[in-house]
Amino acid sequence: xxxxxxxxxxxxxxxxxxxxxxxxxxxxxxxxxxxxxxxxxxxxxxxxxxxxxxxxxxxxxxxxxxxxxxxxxxxxxxxxxxxxxxxxxxxxxxxxxxxxxxxxxxxxxxxxxxxxxxxxxxxxxxxxxxxxxxxxxxxxxxxxxxxxxxxxxxxxxxxxxxxxxxxxxxxxxxxxxxxxxxxxxxxxxxxxxxxxxxxxxxxxxxxxxxxxxxxxxxxxxxxxxxxxxxxxxxxxxxxxxxxxxxxxxxxxxxxxxxxxxxxxxxxxxxxxxxxxxxxxxxxxxxxxxxxxxxxxxxxxxxxxxxxxxxxxxxxxxxxxxxxxxxxxxxxxxxx
Numbered sequence: 649x650x651x652x653x654x655x656x657x658x659x660x661x662x663x664x665x666x667x668x669x670x671x672x673x674x675x676x677x678x679x680x681x682x683x684x685x686x687x688x689x690x691x692x693x694x695x696x697x698x699x700x701x702x703x704x705x706x707x708x709x710x711x712x713x714x715x716x717x718x719x720x721x722x723x724x725x726x727x728x729x730x731x732x733x734x735x736x737x738x739x740x741x742x743x744x745x746x747x748x749x750x751x752x753x754x755x756x757x758x759x760x761x762x763x764x765x766x767x768x769x770x771x772x773x774x775x776x777x778x779x780x781x782x783x784x785x786x787x788x789x790x791x792x793x794x795x796x797x798x799x800x801x802x803x804x805x806x807x808x809x810x811x812x813x814x815x816x817x818x819x820x821x822x823x824x825x826x827x828x829x830x831x832x833x834x835x836x837x838x839x840x841x842x843x844x845x846x847x848x849x850x851x852x853x854x855x856x857x858x859x860x861x862x863x864x865x866x867x868x869x870x871x872x873x874x875x876x877x878x879x880x881x882x883x884x885x886x887x888x889x890x891x892x893x894x895x896x897x898x899x900x901x902x903x904x905x906x907x908x909x910x911x912x913x914x915x916x917x918x919x920x921x922x923x924x925x926x927x928x929x930x931x932x933x934x935x936x937x938x939x940x941x942x943x944x945x946x947x948x949x950x951x952x953x954x955x956x957x958x959x960x961x962x963x964x965x966x967x968x969x970x971x972x973x974x975x976x977x978x979x980x981x982x983x
Contacts, residue, residue: 651694659692660685711947712755714765715743720863722890722917723766726787729940730764737948752778762947765795767833783950785957787943789832796950796957798943800934802833802916803840805965809886809914809932810844812967817976818884818912819850824871824896825888825916827859834863837888837916855880860892868895876903883911883976890917893929901926908974918968928970934963 653667660667662681670677670685671694677685711734716723731741739761744751748765755763760782767788778784786797806823813821823841826834838857845852855878860871868887872895875882887893893915900907907913907927915922918933946957 651689651692653694656685656688656692656694660688708759708761709739710760711739711741712751712758712760712763713741713743714748714751714755714763715745716766720891721921722919725919725921726936726939727766729936730943733940733944734947737944739948749778752780752784756781761951764943764947767831783947783954785943785947785950787939794959796946796959796961798939798946798961798963799833800939800963801965802836802933803843805916805932805934805967806837806840806886807844807847808965808967809916810841810848810850812930812969813884813886813912813914813973814844814848814850816884816912816973818882820853820880820882821845821850821884821886822856822858822875822880822882823886823888824858824860824868824875824892825886826861826863826867827857828861834888841886853880854878856882860888863889863891865891865895865898868892869899870895872896872899873903876900876905884973885911885913887913887915890915890919890921893917893922894925897926907972912973914973918966922968923970927972929972930968930970932967933965935966939963 653664653671657664657667662685666677666681667685670682671689673682713727715727727743734741741764742755742760744754746754752763752765762783762785763780765784765786784795786795788799789797810821823838825837827838829835841857844850845856855875858871858875860867868891871892872885875885876899885896887896893913896913897907900911905911913927914930914932916931916933918931919936922929922931942961942963946961950957
């Protein structure tokens with residue numbers, strides 16, 4: 649049998665109104681009474697009726713998140729940070745790995761307060777526009793299907809990577825990434841690298857850009873092996889994602905290439921896991937904590953103020969120097 653606030657009130661010897669206020673952490677209830685009520689609720693296994701609460705408050709205190717896949721380290725890290733930020737603000741996040749259109753429809757039916765759509769692994773996963781009665785924010789692709797977006801300036805991030813390597817004396821640099829033009833976010837990285845090549849007058853070569861045809865670790869591994877088998881011998885590699893970097897490192901180790909002694913390496917995806925790889929990797933990209941706060945602030949603004957956000961909010965990238973880059977003179981450059 650479900651435990652109700654009436655049951656708790658009867659045992660605690662207080663009114664149901666006092667129990668309700670205590671369970672919602674109201675300042676109107678004395679701390680000792682609040683502690684007693686919460687202790688009884690926990691002992692009885694009380695679970696609040698979210699649907700009933702939402703009828704009263706007009707809010708479910710839940711956010712629906714449309715999830716692209718379950719095996720991308722960067723998005724998993726970001727989703728965890730975003731969930732933590734929502735929790736701090738009294739919200740919970742529900743993930744759906746269904747196609748975006750059906751997920752948005754489902755979240756509307758269960759009356760979440762807002763929907764967050766993460767960058768989809770399949771760029772054609774929904775055709776849009778999609779109707780939604782609740783606010784929708786996208787992360788990853790700019791202004792996806794007309795919804796406002798939070799977007800990291802990937803073009804500037806890759807330019808920063810080229811600029812940093814150039815400042816260390818590197819003149820032969822290769823970019824390994826998905827340049828198949830299926831997704832805007834990956835196109836922007838490619839353009840940023842090309843802008844850097846032009847700006848700093850680097851000599852071009854057919855193997856200066858190696859298409860990984862995807863973003864998975866094994867695709868990075870195969871792309872790196874292809875590069876190492878070519879006539880082009882770069883002194884540095886820029887990787888398009890954390891997962892690609894994991895594969896690139898495996899290929900370099902297999903071919904007895906040391907990082908950074910034999911080849912320098914920078915990766916996109918500014919996440920803590922870069923520190924834990926066999927060599928701590930210098931990285932560019934939006935700071936995870938900063939992205940999470942921007943996303944949560946934007947969603948809460950849409951809920952509380954019911955304001956229409958700008959179609960594009962850009963997060964500035966940062967370059968974090970670690971152990972994976974060295975100058976042509978042989979000196980390893982760190983923070």
